[in-house]
Amino acid sequence: MSAGVLTAKVPGRRGILPGFSLTMGLSVSYLGLIVLLPIAALLLKASGLSWHEFVVATTSPRALAAYEVTAVSALEAVAFNAVLGLLFSWVLARYDFPGRRLLDSVMDLPFAMPTAVAGVALTAAFAHNGVFGQFLEPLGIKIAHAQPGIAMAMAFTSLPFVVRTLQPVIEDLDLDGEEAARILGASELQVFLRVVLPVIAPALIAGVTLAFARCLGEFGAIIFIAGNRPFETEIAALLIYIRLEEYDYGAATAIATVVLAVAFLVMLATNALQAWQQRYLDKG
Secondary structure, three states: OHHHOOOOOOOOOOOOOOOOHHHHHHHHHHHHHHHHHHHHHHHHHHHHHHHHHHHHHHOHHHHHHHHHHHHHHHHHHHHHHHHHHHHHHHHHHHOOOOOOHHHHOOHHHHHHOOOEEEEEEEEEEEEEOOOOOOHHHHHHHOOOOHHHHHHHHHHHHHHHHHHHHHHHHHOOHHHHHHHHHOOOOOHHHHHHHHHHHHHHHHHHHHHHHHHHHHHHHHHHHHHHHHHOOOOOOOOOOHHHHHHHHHHOOOOOOHHHHHHHHHHHHHHHHHHHHHHHHHHHHHHO
């Protein structure tokens, strides 16, 4: 009997996952109602603008300045979180120490804490008369009501995305490969760069990408610490809110569409990069 006959589908045979049709239908319905429908409404509203109106709204000097502040701050935040998130993930996955459970719980605090509360807390800590700000500002280091405060707020709210993406991957690493590399004379740095990093790189990229997308849309934690000065510390999300308060719904949806498109392209490029890296690792 040929292999094709052996693997042929038996009529009436149930699928591996029972209830697939029902669960898939519910999942698609949920995706459409909660995710796709609002996005479609946004795009539909933006499509009501003429091309000239769209370009004017999205490329005004104030909008371009807001994009720049948002992008630069987000890049700074994710660069910081890539290093700190990897460090936290490694410590939580590889070591057992007093207070480990507490540290593990603290990692989820930005998820549970309202972002406005985070903004107030950061402002209280780094304002000119704050706990840390009163010592930093005499040294010429201004955090609150300045661009570094925006990056700090973004880093605070997006750190868990990196940690929670990396931690389970590090916990599941095969230690035999690391031990073999050490036996062959590799240093700890070589073991990390040549054995560990290629395996965890897809998870690191995914975590950093999610953190970057989160930074682009952050609002509550930033408005309290940024100072919100146009052309200096005004982010894109705040400019969208201001346009809505001015009843300029067309400009608000146009700017929101640009932010959405950037986030989507970043996620798309990252998925393509992860797929390429996975194929590279499989061939190796």
